[in-house]
Amino acid sequence: MQHKAPAEAVAATGEYKYGFTTDIDTDILPPGLSEDTIRYISAQKQEPEWLLNFRLKAYRKWLTMKMPEWAHLDIPPIDYQAISYYAAPVKKEGPKSLDEVDPQLIDTFNKLGIPLQEQKQLAGMAVDAVMDSVSVKTTHRQLLADKGVIFCSISEAVREYPDLVRRYLGSVVPASDNFFAALNSAVFSDGSFVYIPKGVRCPMELSTYFRINAKGTGQFERTLIVADDDSYVSYLEGCTAPMRDENQLHAAIVEIVVENRAEVKYSTVQNWYAGDRDGRGGIYNFVTKRGLCRGRDSKLSWTQVETGSAITWKYPSCVLAGEGATGEFYSVAVTNNRQQADTGTKMIHLAPNTRSTIVSKGISAGRSQNSYRGQVKVVASAHGCRNYTQCDSLLLGPDCGAHTFPYIDVMNDSSVVEHEATTSKINEEQIFYCNQRGIPTEEAVGLIVNGYAKEVMNKLPMEFAVEAQKLLQISLEGSVG
Amino acid sequence: MNALRQYTDLYNAHCKDIDAHAPALLNELRPRAFEALQGKELPDTHTEGYERTSLDEMMTPDRGLNIMRLGHSFDLSTAIRCELPNVSTLQAYLVGDTFVPTEGLDRRLPEGVIFTSLARACEQWPDIIKPRLGTLADLNDVPTALNTLLCQDGAVVRIPAGTHLEKPLQIVNVFDGAEPQMAVRRLLVIVEKDASAMILTCDHSKSDTHSCLSLQVTEAWLDEGASLDICDMEETAASNARCSRLYVSQQTGSQLRANIVTLSCGTTRNDMRTDINGEHCRTEINGMAICTDRRHADNCSVVRHLQPRSHSRQLFKYVLDDYAQGAFEGSILVAPTAPYTEAYQSNRNVLASSTARMHTRPQLEIYNDEVSCSHGAATGQLDEQALFYMRTRGIPEREARMMLMQAFMSDVIDSVSIPGLADRLRHLTEMRFRGDTAVCGDCPAK
Numbered sequence: 001m002q003h004k005a006p007a008e009a010v011a012a013t014g015e016y017k018y019g020f021t022t023d024i025d026t027d028i029l030p031p032g033l034s035e036d037t038i039r040y041i042s043a044q045k046q047e048p049e050w051l052l053n054f055r056l057k058a059y060r061k062w063l064t065m066k067m068p069e070w071a072h073l074d075i076p077p078i079d080y081q082a083i084s085y086y087a088a089p090v091k092k093e094g095p096k097s098l099d100e101v102d103p104q105l106i107d108t109f110n111k112l113g114i115p116l117q118e119q120k121q122l123a124g125m126a127v128d129a130v131m132d133s134v135s136v137k138t139t140h141r142q143l144l145a146d147k148g149v150i151f152c153s154i155s156e157a158v159r160e161y162p163d164l165v166r167r168y169l170g171s172v173v174p175a176s177d178n179f180f181a182a183l184n185s186a187v188f189s190d191g192s193f194v195y196i197p198k199g200v201r202c203p204m205e206l207s208t209y210f211r212i213n214a215k216g217t218g219q220f221e222r223t224l225i226v227a228d229d230d231s232y233v234s235y236l237e238g239c240t241a242p243m244r245d246e247n248q249l250h251a252a253i254v255e256i257v258v259e260n261r262a263e264v265k266y267s268t269v270q271n272w273y274a275g276d277r278d279g280r281g282g283i284y285n286f287v288t289k290r291g292l293c294r295g296r297d298s299k300l301s302w303t304q305v306e307t308g309s310a311i312t313w314k315y316p317s318c319v320l321a322g323e324g325a326t327g328e329f330y331s332v333a334v335t336n337n338r339q340q341a342d343t344g345t346k347m348i349h350l351a352p353n354t355r356s357t358i359v360s361k362g363i364s365a366g367r368s369q370n371s372y373r374g375q376v377k378v379v380a381s382a383h384g385c386r387n388y389t390q391c392d393s394l395l396l397g398p399d400c401g402a403h404t405f406p407y408i409d410v411m412n413d414s415s416v417v418e419h420e421a422t423t424s425k426i427n428e429e430q431i432f433y434c435n436q437r438g439i440p441t442e443e444a445v446g447l448i449v450n451g452y453a454k455e456v457m458n459k460l461p462m463e464f465a466v467e468a469q470k471l472l473q474i475s476l477e478g479s480v481g
Numbered sequence: 482m483n484a485l486r487q488y489t490d491l492y493n494a495h496c497k498d499i500d501a502h503a504p505a506l507l508n509e510l511r512p513r514a515f516e517a518l519q520g521k522e523l524p525d526t527h528t529e530g531y532e533r534t535s536l537d538e539m540m541t542p543d544r545g546l547n548i549m550r551l552g553h554s555f556d557l558s559t560a561i562r563c564e565l566p567n568v569s570t571l572q573a574y575l576v577g578d579t580f581v582p583t584e585g586l587d588r589r590l591p592e593g594v595i596f597t598s599l600a601r602a603c604e605q606w607p608d609i610i611k612p613r614l615g616t617l618a619d620l621n622d623v624p625t626a627l628n629t630l631l632c633q634d635g636a637v638v639r640i641p642a643g644t645h646l647e648k649p650l651q652i653v654n655v656f657d658g659a660e661p662q663m664a665v666r667r668l669l670v671i672v673e674k675d676a677s678a679m680i681l682t683c684d685h686s687k688s689d690t691h692s693c694l695s696l697q698v699t700e701a702w703l704d705e706g707a708s709l710d711i712c713d714m715e716e717t718a719a720s721n722a723r724c725s726r727l728y729v730s731q732q733t734g735s736q737l738r739a740n741i742v743t744l745s746c747g748t749t750r751n752d753m754r755t756d757i758n759g760e761h762c763r764t765e766i767n768g769m770a771i772c773t774d775r776r777h778a779d780n781c782s783v784v785r786h787l788q789p790r791s792h793s794r795q796l797f798k799y800v801l802d803d804y805a806q807g808a809f810e811g812s813i814l815v816a817p818t819a820p821y822t823e824a825y826q827s828n829r830n831v832l833a834s835s836t837a838r839m840h841t842r843p844q845l846e847i848y849n850d851e852v853s854c855s856h857g858a859a860t861g862q863l864d865e866q867a868l869f870y871m872r873t874r875g876i877p878e879r880e881a882r883m884m885l886m887q888a889f890m891s892d893v894i895d896s897v898s899i900p901g902l903a904d905r906l907r908h909l910t911e912m913r914f915r916g917d918t919a920v921c922g923d924c925p926a927k
Contacts, residue, residue: 070529072846380838383835393847395852396850398817403845403847404845404856406841406858408842408860409838409839409840409841410830410840413832414835415860415861416860417861418859419859421845421856421857423853424852424854
């Protein structure tokens with residue numbers, strides 16, 4: 001039986017399972033960013049004039065903006081001219097069937113455990129796989145089309161459903177929203193588009209897997225989800241990247257529009273490469289995610305399990321603009337080694353009788369810094385609102401840090417906002433109890449952490465919950481993956 | 482806007498007069514303060530940490546500074562009476578920023594205790610004052626640097642080692658109110674090894690016709706095993722503004738209990754920074770604010786645990802009515818060098834009208850795993866069921882609301898340890914909730 005101190009048990013580092021690279025011919029644009037780069041991307045994707053203008057406007061705005069410095073993060077300077085903004089697996093024509101898809105590519109996704117193949121339909125999940133800048137394959141198209149559900153890559157949506165895309169793109173996260181949103185709006189290459197028509201309950205979980213493969217590239221994907229009246233969809237997102245010594249930038253935007261009585265559930269298991277023990281390499285994950293609950297009694301629920309990335313800067317938000325709308329945020333953020341995370345949520349109550357719940361569980365180990373930053377705002381006209389926030393931090397080791405920065409603004413007398421936060425170390429009595437019963441410390445830590453995070457894990461769809469639970473346990477034991 | 486400019490210009494024009502009417506030890510600090518202010522501006526709503534309170538706006542109106550140290554024109558003994566019920570205190574006034582002792586104060590002080598004006602203390606006891614004055618205050622903080630640049634007087638309290646001062650010391654800050662006035666005050670509190678003291682400061686204004694501003698910096702030193710109870714009570718008028726800074730350094734085994742009370746001031750910004758530099762310290766910081774009309778109260782409290790095995794607790798409560806706005810920023814920092822820390826913080830607020838606003842930011846920054854820390858914040862209303870219950874028992878709604886608000890504040894009031902002060906505070910808060918101006922007992926001042 002092993003009797004390591006919890007800190008030691010956590011410090012042992014193993015290997016990142018998704019750290020392989022795939023030898024696929026990739027069409028990479030040389031590094032650098034200018035209006036020409038944007039025109040090139042737009043031309044490559046045969047985009048209409050309005051979208052090019054949208055990009056150029058965002059780019060010009062971006063040039064006037066400065067990188068935000070308020071986060072509790074130590075971000076080394078990023079040379080935006082040293083990044084390649086477009087990388088696509090080379091292909092002749094779009095693959096008509098799976099046989100035409102590069103077998104190497106299928107291998108990649110098989111390694112990731114993604115049921116890309118049509119015969120795996122029974123797995124019961126529609127998948128859009130995005131590799132580097134381009135969406136490579138979307139499964140279950142027909143079944144979804146029968147229901148009227150649109151699930152495709154965003155570049156395809158621009159071609160096939162330009163009206164829908166034009167109407168909603170940038171309506172939740174405007175191009176000028178922040179530094180990284182402006183950058184993404186200028187150079188976004190691909191991503192997923194989902195439209196659920198009125199009264200439709202999406203028959204299966206929709207899922208996107210993001211993968212950065214090429215060297216020296218950034219990934220800038222964009223997801224747009226529109227849930228029309230009385231519809232329901234559950235959307236899953238997973239991400240991995242190869243192990244490299246360099247830092248790669250991932251700046252994505254997720255926009256969600258929820259109409260009357262519709263419900264959207266958005267789950268993320270973020271497992272980008274986190275860098276090695278000494279903090280070399282890893283992904284910079286600077287993401288803007290926001291949902292607009294526009295309709296009456298609409299509901300948006302964010303669930304995230306964050307284990308990867310060298311630096312995370314991410315605040316999935318709910319703008320509760322429809323009366324009686326509900327926003328939820330459940331998060332587990334784990335940082336180990338030299339990872340840094342500044343993550344949380346914003347709940348903006350604009351309409352009366354809106355409700356929001358925030359449950360955030362932070363776990364820091366090694367020499368990492370883990371911050372929760374969240375805003376709850378109730379405007380004067382939003383009567384009868386209710387918010388409950390709970391954020392707990394668990395510290396595993398003497399050199400890590402856990403921080404909480406909530407911003408609470410209440411502007412009327414009929415709303416109730418509550419916030420609670422605790423920070424403590426892992427309970428030694430519980431570890432002792434496990435040790436006594438023959439469970440080594442390493443396993444005991446995993447067990448306790450999983451129990452601690454259970455409230456959030458329970459919110460994940462089944463397929464993800466199992467994966468996330470494993471991920472959590474091993475990312476702390478050290479053998480990340 | 483750049484209100485700071487008018488003050489630096491004033492300094493440039495009158496630095497000789499300022500120096501001529503101030504003690505040399507204070508004058509020595511000015512060049513560094515002036516340098517620290519170069520290229521800076523007073524924080525406004527675009528500055529992190531000041532989103533709700535613009536000090537730039539607060540300090541823009543042109544108010545008179547008593548640079549030439551002119552005497553006041555009213556008789557203190559008839560103008561103001563500020564006594565604690567059934568408790569005798571050692572009392573002195575700060576009229577604007579001029580220290581005025583009550584009669585026979587020096588005689589009543591135990592041996593070795595200093596309670597006098599900063600100017601006099603600097604001359605008589607430079608070896609005590611010099612190592613402590615200006616060493617805690619952070620000149621990177623613009624209001625602190627501005628205070629250091631313009632300050633000419635204030636008060637000094639020093640309790641020698643081993644002395645337990647039983648009578649509370651009371652500093653009554655008075656504004657004449659006959660003209661717009663700004664008081665730049667400096668307080669230095671030194672509680673030496675194993676000594677203890679209780680200090681009550683209360684702010685008053687003789688009339689509310691003109692806008693008066695106090696810019697006050699307090700440095701408090703708690704040596705090993707020292708104990709200090711400090712209550713800072715503000716009861717001026719809606720036309721007034723207040724910007725205060727309290728810097729505390731605690732050594733091993735010391736105990737601090739601070740109460741920050743805001744009752745009537747128009748715009749208030751209080752910053753407290755407590756550094757725990759020794760083991761086994763206890764720190765308790767409680768605050769309350771009652772704001773009506775368009776009043777504005779902003780408290781910012783930072784407790785920094787730099788050494789192991791200390792305990793801190795912060796509790797701030799606000800009741801906001803009409804168009805009042807409240808802000809609170811509380812922060813607990815636990816350094817890597819401070820394991821076995823226990824630190825708690827709580828902020829509770831009642832919004833009594835649909836137009837009142839509360840902004841709160843409780844923060845934790847923890848760099849150590851051997852800690853137990855928590856914070857909580859809640860903003861809501863009075864319990865409807867409790868109101869209903871009281872009304873069914875024949876208590877009119879207005880009365881019932883008042884009783885509930887009073888009950889809401891009771892834990893902050895009860896935490897005041899200075900004898901007699903809790904009763905006085907209970908009386909004052911009740912008057913505030915009734916909508917009257919808070920006036921103690923038989924005080925003739927408003």
